Amino acid sequence: MKKRLIWFVFIAQVLFTQVVFAQEDNIEMSSELLLQLSTLPEAKLNFTQSFIFPVLQGGSPLTEGNNLKLNLGAEISPVSLNGIIKAELTPIAFLVFSLGGRIGAGWQLNLFGGDIYGTGFNLIGADREEQYDGSAFDALLYKAHAGGTFQFDLAALIPGDWNHVVVQTYHEINIHGNTRAKNNEAWFFENDDGENRNGWNYYGNFVLGYQMPIFLNMIAFMGEMELFLYDGVQSQSGNNRSDWGDDLIRWTLSGILNFQITNQFSVALISQFRTRRNYINNTENLHYQEREINKSEPQRLEFFRVAAMVQYKF
Numbered sequence: 001m002k003k004r005l006i007w008f009v010f011i012a013q014v015l016f017t018q019v020v021f022a023q024e025d026n027i028e029m030s031s032e033l034l035l036q037l038s039t040l041p042e043a044k045l046n047f048t049q050s051f052i053f054p055v056l057q058g059g060s061p062l063t064e065g066n067n068l069k070l071n072l073g074a075e076i077s078p079v080s081l082n083g084i085i086k087a088e089l090t091p092i093a094f095l096v097f098s099l100g101g102r103i104g105a106g107w108q109l110n111l112f113g114g115d116i117y118g119t120g121f122n123l124i125g126a127d128r129e130e131q132y133d134g135s136a137f138d139a140l141l142y143k144a145h146a147g148g149t150f151q152f153d154l155a156a157l158i159p160g161d162w163n164h165v166v167v168q169t170y171h172e173i174n175i176h177g178n179t180r181a182k183n184n185e186a187w188f189f190e191n192d193d194g195e196n197r198n199g200w201n202y203y204g205n206f207v208l209g210y211q212m213p214i215f216l217n218m219i220a221f222m223g224e225m226e227l228f229l230y231d232g233v234q235s236q237s238g239n240n241r242s243d244w245g246d247d248l249i250r251w252t253l254s255g256i257l258n259f260q261i262t263n264q265f266s267v268a269l270i271s272q273f274r275t276r277r278n279y280i281n282n283t284e285n286l287h288y289q290e291r292e293i294n295k296s297e298p299q300r301l302e303f304f305r306v307a308a309m310v311q312y313k314f
Contacts, residue, residue, distance in 0.1 A: 026053060026054055027051055027052070027053060028051070028052040028053075029049070029050065029051055029052070030049075030050045030052070030313060030314075031047070031048070031049050031050070031313070031314050032046075032047070032048045032050070032311065032312070032313050032314075033045070033046070033047055033311070033312045033314075034046040034047075034048070034309060034310070034311050034312075035309070035310040035311075036307065036308070036309050036310075037307065037308045037310075038305045038306065038307035038308070039305045039306045039307075040305050041111055041112070041114075041116060041191075042077065042078075042116075042190070042191065043077060043078060044075055044076070044077040045075065045076055045077075046073060046074070046075040047073060047074050047075070048071050048072070048073040048084075049071070049072050049073070050069055050070065050071050050072075051069070051070045051071075051072075052067050052068070052069045052070075053067060053068045053069075053070075054066070054067050055067060055068045055089070056091050061093065061156070062092050062093045062094070063092060063093070065090070065093060066090050066091060066092065066093075067089075067090050068087065068088070068089050068090075069087070069088040069089075069090075070085075070086075070087050070088075071084070071085070071086045071087075071088070071100075072084070072085055073085075073086075075104075077118070077190060078109055078111075078116065078118075079106050079107055079108070079109050079116050079117065079118025079119075079190060079191060080104055080105070080106040080107075080118040080119070080141075080189075080190050081104050081105060081106070082102050082103065082104030082141075083102070083103055083104060084100065084101070084102045085100055085101055085102075086098060086099070086100030086101075087099050087100065093156070094150060094151055094152055095148065095149070095150060095151075096148065096149040096151070097146075097147070097148050097149075098145070098146070098147045098148070098149070098172070099145070099146050099147075100144070100145055101142065101143060101144040101145070102141075102142065102143045102144075103140055103141070103142045103143075104140070104141050104142075105118075105119065105136075105137045105139070105140055105141060106118025106119030106120075106136075106137075106141065106188075106189070106190065107119065107135075107136035107137060108120065108132075108134065108135075108136065115132070116191045117132060117134070117188040117191055117194070118188070118189075118190055118191065119134055119138070119139060119141060119178070119187065119188055119189065120132055120133060120134020120135075120138075120187065120188050121133045121134055121178075121181070121185055121186065121187050121188075122186040122187060122188060122194030122195070122287070122288075123185070123186075123287075124287040124289065124290065125287070128286045128287055128290045129285060129286055129287055130194065130286075130287045130288070131287075132188075134187075134188075138180060139178050139179045139180035139181070140178075140179045141176070141177070141178055141179075141187075141189055142176065142177055142179070143174055143175070143176035143177075144174065144175055144176075145172045145173065145174035145175075145203075146172060146173055146174075147170060147171055147172025147173070147174075147203075148170070148171060148172075149168060149169070149170040150168070150169050150170075151166070151167070151168040151169075152166070152167045152168070153165070153166050154166075161212075161213040162212065162213070164210065164211035164212070165208075165209075165210055166207070166208070166209040166210070166211060166220075167207070167208055167209075168206075168207040168209075169204070169205065169206045169207070170204060170205050171202075171203070171204040172202070172203050172204070173200065173201070173202055173229075174200070174201050174202075174203060175199065175200050175201070176189075176196065176198070176199075176201065177198035177199070178196070178198060181197070181198050184197050184198075184230070185197065186288075186289070193288070194288075195228075195246070195288055197228075197230050199228075199229065199230040199231065200229040200230070201226065201227065201228055201229055202225075202226065202227040202229055203224070203225070203226050203227075204224070204225050205222055205223065205224040205225070206222065206223045207220055207221070207222045208220065208221050209221070209256070215259060215260065215261075216257060216258070216259055217258055217259070217260040217266075218256070218257075218258040219256070219257060219258075220255075220256040220258070221253075221254070221255055221256070222253070222254040222256060223251065223252075223253050223254075224251065224252040224253075224254070225249050225250070225251055226249070226250045226252075227247075227248075227249050227250070228241075228246055228247070230246070239289060239290065239292070242293075243292055243293060244277075244279075244288055244289055244290070244291045244292065244293055245277040245291075245293040245298055245299075246289075248275075248277065248293075248298060248299060249275075250274070250275055251274060251275045251301075252272055252273070252274045252275075252304065253272065253273045253274070253301075254270050254271065254272045254273075255270070255271045255272075256268055256269070256270050257269045257270075264312055264313045264314060265311070265312050265313075266310075266311045267308060267309070267310050267311070268308065268309040268311070269306070269307075269308055270306065270307040270308070270309065271306050272303075272304040272305050272306070272307065273301055273302065273303055273304055274301070274302065274304040275299045275300065275301055275302075276299065276300055276301075276302055277291075277293055277294075277298060277299055278293070278294040278297050278298060278299060278300055279291045279292055279293060279294060280292050280293070280294045
């Protein structure tokens with residue numbers, strides 16, 4: 001798996017170099033700072049440098065803006081540091097294909113008497129409860145993805161500043177891993193639930209929004225879905241992944257308000273709910289692979305967080 005990641009990074013660098021030298025005179029460049037905050041003990045600062053190349057352009061409205069966009073980024077949180085590369089190809093106005101990857105590392109932080117895990121293993125202890133194991137920068141965390149976006153704007157058919165009803169959906173297959181993980185060991189990433197294992201995953205989202213030429217320039221609703229695609233694994237008790245709900249789709253539902261302060265500066269406020277698993281037989285406090293899902297009512301919807309995304313483009 002490590003060899004695949006090395007080859008992926010090498011090919012991405014070669015393609016980036018070839019495109020830069022081939023179309024140096026036509027490059028558009030932009031930079032972006034993105035600060036993410038929420039009501040949870042989390043924060044993230046992301047810097048992205050973008051290079052946009054005109055490719056496959058034609059004379060029709062569907063092809064005149066075709067381009068290849070290459071993004072190089074770095075992000076830091078209180079418990080992690082990551083480098084990111086992504087390529088986005090727009091061959092026609094309503095389709096975008098993307099290919100990218102991330103590599104980084106993390107550490108543990110004690111905040112207000114509680115531990116926040118940027119990385120580390122979520123092991124099954126002797127009492128079948130969760131047991132953390134890890135140290136700062138003890139492994140690299142990586143991810144590579146391939147995905148596609150379909151997008152539609154009503155204003156393309158009915159021109160007008162107040163006719164921007166936007167529909168967008170994105171779907172990807174990704175592979176992620178911890179370079180020190182083996183034998184289906186579960187690991188943490190940026191203080192999540194610690195249910196990650198090396199292997200394949202699916203992610204998709206659906207967005208319905210309305211854009212306006214005013215200070216509050218967008219109202220949107222987004223539904224996100226994630227699904228582990230790991231091979232079958234058994235817990236110490238002999239449970240299969242379906243017994244603890246590992247095969248269920250995890251949903252996050254978001255209401256979004258975006259405020260355009262200036263041409264370069266914007267702030268998005270996001271309220272989120274998510275699905276959580278329901279367990280039986282007092283297994284809630286055990287390691288997640290030792291729990292038993294309530295088959296009659298496997299999931300519930302609960303409040304997740306309120307988040308803010310502050311963006312500055314230059």
